[in-house]
Amino acid sequence: MITGTTRFTPILAHPCRHVRTPGVFNAECAARGIDMAMVPMDVAPERLEATVAALRGVENLAGMVVTIPHKAAVAALCDRLTGAAEMLGVCNIIRREADGSLTGAMFDGEGFVAGLRGQGYEPGGKSVLLAGAGGAAAGLAHALAGAGVARLTLANRSAAKAEALATALSAAFSGVTVDVGPMDPAGYDMAVNGTSLGMHAGDPLPFDPARLSPGTLVAEVVMQPDVTPLLAAAAARGCPTHKGLHMITAQVRLLVDFLL
Ligand SMILES: NC(=O)c1ccc[n+]([C@@H]2O[C@H](COP(=O)([O-])OP(=O)(O)OC[C@H]3O[C@@H](n4cnc5c(N)ncnc54)[C@H](OP(=O)(O)O)[C@@H]3O)[C@@H](O)[C@H]2O)c1
Known part of the structure; x- marks a missing residue:
């Protein structure tokens, strides 16, 4: 009321x-x-x-x-x-x-990591491909490094933004290997779409699902539609998936607490 x-x-x-x-x-x-x-x-x-x-x-x-x-x-x-x-x-x-x-x-990054853990997935020690270097992706990269991923590869359309983010994170998190690479999810434990691709009908996929390794967790930041074309393609290949909705559901408690 x-x-x-x-x-x-x-x-x-x-x-x-x-x-x-x-x-x-x-x-x-x-x-x-x-x-x-x-x-x-x-x-x-x-x-x-x-x-x-x-x-x-x-x-x-x-x-x-x-x-x-x-x-x-x-x-x-x-x-x-x-x-x-x-x-x-x-x-x-x-x-x-x-x-x-x-x-x-x-809180985008903390929300994303809390959402993963809430679904039973621990990112610590994992290798991660993160597509994007915008606002949400930067938050995710920071929180994933803070959560102790073993390796974080950033891939972005504007490569200079990914380079700058990787440089800043490498300086802040000395125990994490942060690099910049191609949009190729092959061989990673987790591949994350941190771009806005998937919000609009007809968007290209951020990376090629045919390159996914069996068992790679494919995660989204996009929450509308609920199941993006990327998640649908990953599921069709038998990969586990993680929706963008988990991130906002986990994050909202942090947002409310911050405003109290
Ligand atoms: N689930 C949640 O809780 C949650 C929370 C926050 C945000 N989100 C979602 O996260 C998404 C990104 O938001 P944001 O605030 O990070 O936006 P942003 O700062 O504008 O960043 C957009 C990102 O998408 C990339 N991109 C956009 N169009 C592209 C294209 N045609 N081809 C390749 N890359 C493209 C951009 O690459 P360039 O750097 O090259 O432009 C950039 O990396 C949105 O869908 C938003 O709704 C979800």
Whole structure:
């Protein structure tokens, strides 16, 4: 029930039709008896700065959740960044402090790793191919390195972004081999789509399922559709799969906790 005491948290996206976070966020708040609610806000990139500036002045704003395409741009609008957001320069949540200042954080990676573990898969010690180097993929790479994967290979359309991310992670996680390679999942324990490919009908697959080794876990960040063409192709080859929905379900508790 939304009342005059409810604190609100928009999710800023463009477009916003695909977002599934409001449903799980509001269910989490309801289950825990927390008087907070999320609404989707479709904000074009050229209106992002003005929108954040206006929201900053709203007294009952708990914060903002941020998704594609705003994760990097919004980090520059925060007064401070914490944890992975500080290292990566991207954030997916902002908390409005009592003085109206904005603290940015990044939970995509922690949510992804928690989602894997919630499904009984431990990434520690595994070899991982991660497709993508955007906001979500950077968070995943950071959390997978923190979870102690043995080897992390980054593959991205814009190779320079993957190179820069690999350099930063290698410096921060000396026990993990981080490299940049081709979009070839052959021989990895886990192959992850961290790109936005699969959201739209007709998107190419991020990598060739025919190159998957038997037993490779194929994981998604894309959560709409529920079963992406990549997951369907991997399952057809007999590979275990892991949906994007697991990531947001595991992450939403962390997002709500950050705003309390
Ligand atoms: N399940 C969850 O909880 C969860 C949470 C957060 C995000 N997501 C999903 O994660 C996806 C990515 O979001 P994001 O915030 O990381 O977006 P982003 O920062 O815009 O990054 C997009 C990534 O996809 C790549 N890409 C886009 N179009 C491509 C194409 N045609 N060919 C090859 N690569 C392409 C980009 O490569 P370049 O660097 O070359 O542009 C980049 O690596 C979205 O689908 C989002 O909904 C899911």
